[in-house]
Amino acid sequence: MMNTEAECAVASRFNRNSFLRNTSFLLSLYWRSEEKIFAWCALIALVTLSLLGVATALALNEWYKHFYNSIQELNAHRFYTLISVFLGVVCFSVARSVLTTYLVDIFALKWRRWLTNYYLSEWILQSPQPDQVECHVDNPDQRIAEDINKFTYSTVYLACGLLYTLASVVSFSVVLIAISGSASLWGVTVPAYMFWVAIIYAVLGMYISQKIGFKLVSLNNHQQKSEADLRYCLVRFRDRNKKGYGKAMRSSEKANLSNKLDISLANMRRTVRVKVRLSLFTESYGQLSLLFSSLLAVPRFFSGAIKFGDVMQINSAFGNLCENLSWFINAYQDIAEWKATTDRMISFDEALAQQVKISTSYRDLIRLSN
Numbered sequence: 001m002m003n004t005e006a007e008c009a010v011a012s013r014f015n016r017n018s019f020l021r022n023t024s025f026l027l028s029l030y031w032r033s034e035e036k037i038f039a040w041c042a043l044i045a046l047v048t049l050s051l052l053g054v055a056t057a058l059a060l061n062e063w064y065k066h067f068y069n070s071i072q073e074l075n076a077h078r079f080y081t082l083i084s085v086f087l088g089v090v091c092f093s094v095a096r097s098v099l100t101t102y103l104v105d106i107f108a109l110k111w112r113r114w115l116t117n118y119y120l121s122e123w124i125l126q127s128p129q130p131d132q133v134e135c136h137v138d139n140p141d142q143r144i145a146e147d148i149n150k151f152t153y154s155t156v157y158l159a160c161g162l163l164y165t166l167a168s169v170v171s172f173s174v175v176l177i178a179i180s181g182s183a184s185l186w187g188v189t190v191p192a193y194m195f196w197v198a199i200i201y202a203v204l205g206m207y208i209s210q211k212i213g214f215k216l217v218s219l220n221n222h223q224q225k226s227e228a229d230l231r232y233c234l235v236r237f238r239d240r241n242k243k244g245y246g247k248a249m250r251s252s253e254k255a256n257l258s259n260k261l262d263i264s265l266a267n268m269r270r271t272v273r274v275k276v277r278l279s280l281f282t283e284s285y286g287q288l289s290l291l292f293s294s295l296l297a298v299p300r301f302f303s304g305a306i307k308f309g310d311v312m313q314i315n316s317a318f319g320n321l322c323e324n325l326s327w328f329i330n331a332y333q334d335i336a337e338w339k340a341t342t343d344r345m346i347s348f349d350e351a352l353a354q355q356v357k358i359s360t361s362y363r364d365l366i367r368l369s370n
Contacts, residue, residue: 019342019343019346022346022349022350023342023346025349026151026342026345026346026349027155029115029118030111030114030115031043033114033118035110035114038110039107039111042103042106042107045103046100046103046104046107046156046159046160046163047163049096049099049100049103050100050160050163050164050167051167052096053093053096053097053100053164054164054167054168054171056089056092056093056096057168057171057172057320058171058172058175059089060086060089060316061172061175061313061316061317061320062313063082063085063086063089064309064312064313064315064316065309065310065312065313066078066082066309067079067082067086067309067312068307068308068309068311068312069307069308069309069310070082070309071308072307072308072309100160104153104156104157104160105153107156108152108153108155108156108157111152111156112148112149112152112153115148115151115152116144116148119143119144119148119348119349119352120144122352123140123144123352140348140351142224142228142231143344143345143348146224147224147341147344147345147348148345150337150338150341151338151341151342151345154334154337154338154341155338157334158331158334158335158338161327161331162327164324165324165327168320168321168324169321169324169325172317172320172321172324173195173321175317176192176194176195176198176314176317176318176321177192177195179310179313179314179317180192180193180194180195180297180314180317180318181193181194181300181305181306193296194293194296194297194314194318195321197292197296198318198321198322198325199325201289201292201322201325202321202322202325202326203325205285205326205329206325206326206328206329208281209278209281209282209285209328209329209332210332212274212277212278212281213274213275213277213278213332213333213336215270215274216271216274216275216278216332216333216336216337217336217339217340218340219267219270219271219274219336220271220336220337220339220340220341221340221343221344222267223264223267223268223271223340224340224341224344226260226263226264226267227264229260229263229264230257230260230261230264233253233256233257233260234257237253237257275333278332278333282329282330282332285326285329286323286326286330289318289319289322289323290315290319292318293314293315293318293319293322294311294315296318297311297314297315297318298311
């Protein structure tokens with residue numbers, strides 16, 4: 001196995017030089033395979049479902065305005081009609097959500113199956129010396145058994161979330177600009193002031209979350225490696241124990257395994273501390289956004305410029321825009337884990353390529369010497 005310093009050096013090299021290029025290569029493998037028709041069809045379906053989700057959110061935002069205005073106006077007929085409309089929108093939203101979840105799981109499953117078979121072939125059949133791959137990366141078995149699973153599911157899940165977020169930001173920006181009105185600040189009129197407040201609020205939140213959680217990528221990378229090292233030592237002990245171990249040897253193995261466990265737990269405790277701080281901030285940030293938007297919108301209601309339904313629509317639009325602008329904050333832990341897994345996949349792919357390169361150079365050298 002590689003030591004920790006070597007592994008970190010490999011990961012940092014990819015991060016610094018060609019992470020995006022290598023990630024694009026990993027992603028493109030499936031879309032250029034024999035299953036590319038399914039891959040592209042599934043991608044189009046997920047894009048469509050994500051956009052339908054944004055359309056549903058916009059419909060509910062408009063619904064808030066009419067529903068609460070009907071309460072303020074004591075319009076019972078309109079109130080019950082809007083209840084029926086709400087039930088219809090909810091039924092459609094639930095069906096879309098269930099279908100999206102199903103398609104994400106099926107897509108990730110098929111992608112994992114293909115990518116696993118691809119790397120099994122590269123490692124076992126194409127690599128001239130499969131056992132030498134471990135000289136370049138630790139635990140190639142974990143890269144195939146676990147990292148591919150995490151990589152495929154997390155990529156699909158995060159991509160759907162990012163697409164929904166981008167479409168929502170554009171849509172609710174237009175809505176909030178149209179309905180938020182203007183405000184005077186030190187004699188200067190600021191048009192669409194709530195839109196700009198939402199932007200500032202989200203950017204500030206992203207900056208703080210990055211400062212709190214930036215260590216999660218390296219911590220997750222170390223955690224995956226330490227867990228793999230512990231599992232490797234357990235498997236090695238099981239295989240060697242078949243030959244019979246003396247008591248002294250078993251005590252030595254027990255001490256080694258305990259040391260590996262302590263390394264893993266120590267890293268886990270550092271990860272937990274960072275996650276607690278990040279969760280404390282993200283939960284507070286999310287809860288305060290509703291109060292913040294109400295404080296900004298209610299003065300116009302008290303002055304008679306807007307109705308109660310308009311306040312609720314503004315709150316909904318502000319909340320949706322802040323939530324989607326804050327997607328990076330809420331998904332930071334998932335992104336950090338995905339980044340660590342992708343680093344490991346890239347280093348594994350590079351190790352396989354390096355083996356082929358070494359073998360080719362060796363054969364060329366032999367041919368020239370003959």
